[in-house]
Amino acid sequence: MSSEIVVREGRASFRDYETWYRVAGELGGERPPLVILHGGPGVAHNYVDAYKLLAQDGRAVIHYDQLGCGNSTLLPEKGADFWTPQLFIDELENLVDHLGIRAGFHVLGQSWGGMLGAEYAVLQPKGLKSLTIANSPASMKLWVEEANRLRADLPKDVQETLTRHEKAGTTDAPEYQQATMVFYERHVCRVVPFPPEVAESLAQVARNPTVYNVMNGPNEFHVIGTLKTWSVIDRLPAIDVPTLIISGRHDEATPATVQPYKDGIKDARWVIFEHSSHMPHVEEQEECMRVVGSFLQQNDN
DSSP states (O other): OOTTOOEEEEEEEETTEEEEEEEESOTTSSSOOEEEEOOTTTOOSGGGGGGGGGGGGSOOEEEEOOTTSTTSOOOTTOOTTTOOHHHHHHHHHHHHHHHTOTTOEEEEEETHHHHHHHHHHHTOOTTEEEEEEESOOSBHHHHHHHHHHHHTTSOHHHHHHHHHHHHHTOTTSHHHHHHHHHHHHHHTOOSSSOOHHHHHHHHHHHHSOHHHHHHTOSSSSOOOSGGGGOBOGGGGGGOOSOEEEEEETTOSSOHHHHHHHHHHSTTOEEEEETTOSSOHHHHTHHHHHHHHHHHHHHTOO
């Protein structure tokens, strides 16, 4: 990132809690700002840090940590009834108003963030100029089906280790974690070893697992949390802003999980990155920034 881009951090009060955010670039510039919704849920902003590169063309880029992770208020005592998509929609709306960007802004959501972005765009919020859905399934039923298909292609000993620990309820065992990484290195991030910002997000989940474990489960393919029946498919026609869909050829968000977004959102555009899995912003960074940056510029007005 070029040196002249100003970066500042702050905290927005939300209910009895605080949302940490970071702004790269100046709010109030000629281009509407971009708000980045990270995945997980509960994985924090670190691994999607590269999207700050989009601030180089005079657009403010806003990263934030959703409640329950990263630098925002941690609430390990809260249960399943607290952690809902609506909570995170309310938090996003609060942040938009706190930053004074209601007049116009773009949203990019990655993985769970794209699911949240779709939930948000369905509501047709005031000021939303465009939506980018990055590496996100349109339903968790499809996600689990496809995760199981990808898992069946793992080496037999890895599959057996995963199954054994899941049946025994010992998914925190080091052996299970190692087996999980085989899947991650194929379908989550193919840059190995993982870059520091990706490793930091995974370490952050290990430190603050509440949101991820409650809503998702112990990992990307053993989904036993509250989102396991989630779907936005039947509501997608309500999205009325220009929409870009991106995914990777080797993505755990396979074409089958993404297709409903293309089918359900009027005039949505879909770009597949041939050399990426779940993180084109890391794996094919330059091309990803070009594609997303170009789409944002086309929809600034």
